[in-house]
Structure formats: C-alpha cells, structure tokens
Amino acid sequence: MRANIIIGTLTILFSVFFLIVASGIPEARRAESVGPGEWPVIVLSFMLVMGSLLIITSIWKQKKGIDLELATDEFTNEDIQDFKKNKNVVNGAQWYIVLLIAGYILLLPIVGFLVVTPILFILLAWLLGLRKKILLIGFTIVSTGIFVVLFIYLLNIPFPRGIGIFRSMSFLVY
Numbered sequence: 001m002r003a004n005i006i007i008g009t010l011t012i013l014f015s016v017f018f019l020i021v022a023s024g025i026p027e028a029r030r031a032e033s034v035g036p037g038e039w040p041v042i043v044l045s046f047m048l049v050m051g052s053l054l055i056i057t058s059i060w061k062q063k064k065g066i067d068l069e070l071a072t073d074e075f076t077n078e079d080i081q082d083f084k085k086n087k088n089v090v091n092g093a094q095w096y097i098v099l100l101i102a103g104y105i106l107l108l109p110i111v112g113f114l115v116v117t118p119i120l121f122i123l124l125a126w127l128l129g130l131r132k133k134i135l136l137i138g139f140t141i142v143s144t145g146i147f148v149v150l151f152i153y154l155l156n157i158p159f160p161r162g163i164g165i166f167r168s169m170s171f172l173v174y
Contacts, residue, residue, distance in 0.1 A: 004055070005054075005055055011050065012052060015047040023041075039155070090127050093127045096127050100120060108160050110162060112159070112166040112170050113159035113160055117147065121140040125140070147159075
C-alpha cells in the first residue's frame with residue numbers, strides 16, 4: 001500500500017518536472033501534425049494521470065480495509081498448475097513468436113502494413129491462447145485501427161505500403 005503511494009508520488013513528480021521542461025520544446029512546423037513539443041506532453045500527461053489514479057486507488061483501498069499484500073497470496077499451487085496447463089497456449093509459443101516477428105519484418109516492405117499486420121495479430125493472439133473467432137477478428141481490427149489512427153493520422157508517421165497491388169490497397173486507407 002505504502003509502496004504504491006510512493007511510486008505514484010514519484011511518477012507525478014517526474015511527469016510534472018518534465019512537463020515543465022517539455023513546455024520549452026518548439027512547436028511543430030505544420031499545424032496538422034503532432035510535433036516534437038506535443039508528443040512528450042501527451043506521454044507525460046498520461047503518466048501524471050496514471051500516477052494520480054494509483055495514489056487515489058491505493059488510498060481508497062486502504063480506507064476500505066482492502067490489503068493488497070494479502071490479495072496476492074490467494075493463489076494456490078493448484079491455481080498455478082492450472083495456469084501452466086492451459087490447453088489454449090501453444091507449447092514453445094515464444095519460438096513461434098520470434099519466427100512470426102522475423103517473417104513480419106521480412107514481409108512488411110513487400111506486402112505492406114495493412115496486409116501483414118492483421119495476419120501477425122491473429123497468429124500472435126492464437127498462439128497466446130485466444131481461440132474465439134469473434135474475439136480474434138475483433139482484436140485484430142481494433143488493434144490495427146488503433147495503430148493506423150495513432151501513427152498515420154495523429155503522428156503523421158507513414159507505414160510501409162508494400163509493392164504492386166498491396167501499395168494500391170494501402171492508398172485506399174492512408
């Protein structure tokens with residue numbers, strides 16, 4: 001409990017200090033892009049909010065009498081064994097993930113972000129135990145959409161478009 005309050009306070013102090021420093025960074029040259037001055041402010045503001053929430057929830061739980069130290073001891077050896085025996089997670093998944101990311105890096109310039117990223121997300125989620133098709137598809141669409149909006153539209157960072165027909169398809173989205 002006390003550690004959460006200390007960490008939250010340090011996070012707030014860190015973010016406030018660097019928010020003051022970031023206020024001296026020049027603005028973007030173009031009005032429609034997030035420049036070098038806005039990006040640190042966005043991240044540090046998020047840190048400030050998270051540090052504040054950590055302190056508030058810790059104090060709230062302390063007043064309610066919820067002991068976080070005891071809450072972590074509730075897992076028994078049977079719970080841990082059940083987690084390790086999860087049938088949905090593929091054995092040796094870490095090696096498949098490394099191979100998937102290597103293939104992603106190789107295919108990205110050829111096929112482009114919009115085609116290869118959803119395939120990567122579906123395969124990664126499946127390897128890590130997500131088996132429901134609707135969740136796989138929803139997770140893939142939402143996460144790819146977040147990346148497109150965040151990087152392409154908000155930060156103006158272009159992704160590889162691919163070549164040939166893949167390049168033409170990417171022009172329909174960005």
